[in-house]
Amino acid sequence: MKLFKLLAVAAVLISVGAAAQQPLRMGFVYVGPIGDGGWTFSHDVGRKSMEAKLKGKVQTTYVESVPEGADAERVVRDLAAKGHQIVFTTSFGYMDQTLKAAKSFPKNLFYHATGFKSSSNVFIYNCRMYEPAYLAGIVAGHMSKSGTLGFVASFPIPEVVRNINAYTLGARSVNPKITTKVVWVSSWYDPARERQAAETLIGQGADVLLQNTDSSAVLQTAQDKGVYAFGWDSDMTAYAPKAHLGSAIEVWGPYYTKVAEAWLAGQPFKENIWWGMKEGMNDFVSVSQIVPEAARKQVAAKKAEIVAGRFHPFTGPIKTNDGAMRVPAGKTLTDKEVDAINWYVEGVEGKVPGK
Amino acid sequence: MGSFDPLIASGLAAAIPLVYAALGELVAERAGVLNLGVEGMMLVGALAAFAAVAGGAGLPAALAASILAGAAAAAAFAVLTLTLQASQVAAGLALTILGTGVSAFLGRGYVGFRAPATFDDLPVPGLSGLPVIGPLFSLNVLGYAAIAMLALTAWFLFHTRAGLALRAVGESPAVAHALGLRVTRIRYAATLFGGAMAGVAGCYYAVAQFKMWQEGLTSGNGWIALALVVFAAWRPWRTALGALLFGGVTGFGLYLQATGVHFSPFLLGSLPYLATIAALVAVSASPQLLRRHAPASLGKPFFEGD
Secondary structure (H helix, E strand, O other): HHHHHHHHHHHHHHHHHHHOOOOEEEEEEEEEEEEEOOOHHEEEEEEEHHHHOOOOOOOEEEEEEOOOHHHHHHHHHHHHHHOOOOEOOOOOHOOOOHHHHHHHHOOEEEEEEEOOOOOEEEEEEEEHHHHHHHHHHHHHHHHOOOOEEEEOOOOOOHHHHHHHHHHHHHHHHOOOOOOOEEEEEOOOOOHHHHHHHHHHHHHHHHHHHHHHEOOHHOOOOOOHHOOOEEEEEEEOHHHOOOOEEEEEEEOOOHHHHHHHHHHOOOOOOOOOOOEEOOOOOOEEEEEOOOOOOOOOOHHHHHHHHOOOOOOOOOOOOEEEOOOOOEEEOOEEEOOOHOOOOOOOEEEEEEOOOOO | OOOOOOHHHHHHHHHHHHHHHHHHHHHHHHOOOOOHHHHHHHHHHHHHHHHHHHOOOOHHHHHHHHHHHHHHHHHHHHHHHHOOOOOHHHHHHHHHHHHHHHHHHHOOOHHHOOOOOOOOOOOOOOOOOOOOHHHHHHHOOOOOOOHHHHHHHHHHHOHHHHHHHHHHHHHHHHHHHHHHOHHHEEEEEHHHHHHHHHHHHHHHHHHHHHHOOOOOOOHHHHHHHHHHHHOOOOOOOHHHHHHHHHHHHHHHHHHHHOOOOOOOHHHHHHHHHHHHHHHHHHHHHOOOHHHHOOOOOOOOOOOOOO
């Protein structure tokens, strides 16, 4: 304990002394390898773009493939103790560990991605992937010939369920007869099973696929089988140029830059944020030339509406897939409701697992 | 409801790399060498194959690269355990960890694009359209070769003198040594073969199935291959049966979901592993049977002492 106090005091002294002349030091804790091509990769792109923008003013360190759980707390403490005034912990499962570690470093600031607990020096940031998922749905609605879409899903948590819903709502805004088949693979990253799931969906007639998993296996499978799919988390055009219709991505750079600039300006950023396309934290990019021009225009128009705050994918009338009216016409789900979606919209086949 | 053919096809595709890795391990274990580094050797082989095609070297070179890389990893293991008499279990685990780390480190530059050359499906005209067995005739080269390797390995082990010598070394190295067999040399050869086959399994993932490189691409299938060897009671053809069962049960779980049958995905996800455990239990329910097939000196070091 004494050692911890000593380290904490040292860290504070360093940070106080550093504010004047030395660059701001920022630490990043990643759940996967930066080479995952998806979630962690996109966080690292954000870190690098922030570093490039604030050249000389910031200095960053990252620790990759940190398991969720007790190990994470050690890594967070270590970064703070080594003089990183700001630490970003980029996975849901670091929530309690970040809070615990932050208590020992009251002068440092901690930012936790996708969680729901904050404190005086821990703040949350999250993005709205369901917005680009809706746009992907519009494209799928135009491209599907069979009228059946496929979704390779990881775990039945609200974040994933609402992406399935948004994808289906987008598609049905174009073609109200479209249905979505969902296959759960119980993993964020298992290329073999993701591929088998994609093959199964294609075998069942799905001809445009989207995945809420972290590898590009689904996209590759689509190309091999002559159907279409989307990139997820990062621009995946290069993985399967023939099958790729567009990519739903996260853009973390501007947020990281804002947090750093606020600190440098002497007014640390102390807000919990949930940003989407409006703030530039999500985007739908690299829409393929295969997609008809009319559809591309429609996507661009919807995107503009979302960015301007004039359109929200979860605006009624929305029925659940057992026919009940869930969101009446004219109503829009609140953030709290969006964050708790555990039902399928009309058009999605089956039931949410565990329900 | 569509036909079952896509289900069979996806089960087959999932089974092929398992067959390669399990066959290689089976030969090593028949010679008395327990190499737990299958996962590591697969990853090294996968990266080598992807690096070869990414560098424009073509498919035969990719296959060769994966064989060499897998064998090289196995050679490191062999030096440690066969020459230096280190624990096979510890060295095998270390090989898995090392292979995972080294492939991730060296593979950084290969993340993010599709393999420029890939092993594509080569349907046999006339036969590939048949119901049920059709998918068996629309594999890629590595898929057909896997079937050939099965036959070849079974023939080698049970119908050749060299195969007999290899099995003798695995059963009783002391007796084999007394008979004049070069125990260490034979074990080296078997271990290298195991590594080469694991490398081919990796090549299949990187260049035939996923057509990409990502860290930890094999996602634990090396361990499944190890379990399959026990499941198969050290018999080559039964590894194919086990691999098909594993691939098939995984595929069937996903198939049920896609056809709208409501069933917990968590239970479905664990089905292949449950099936593997059930099969392992069934195999070892008769200890007599298991003991008759497990190489008697599996995992035990042997020092020739000359």
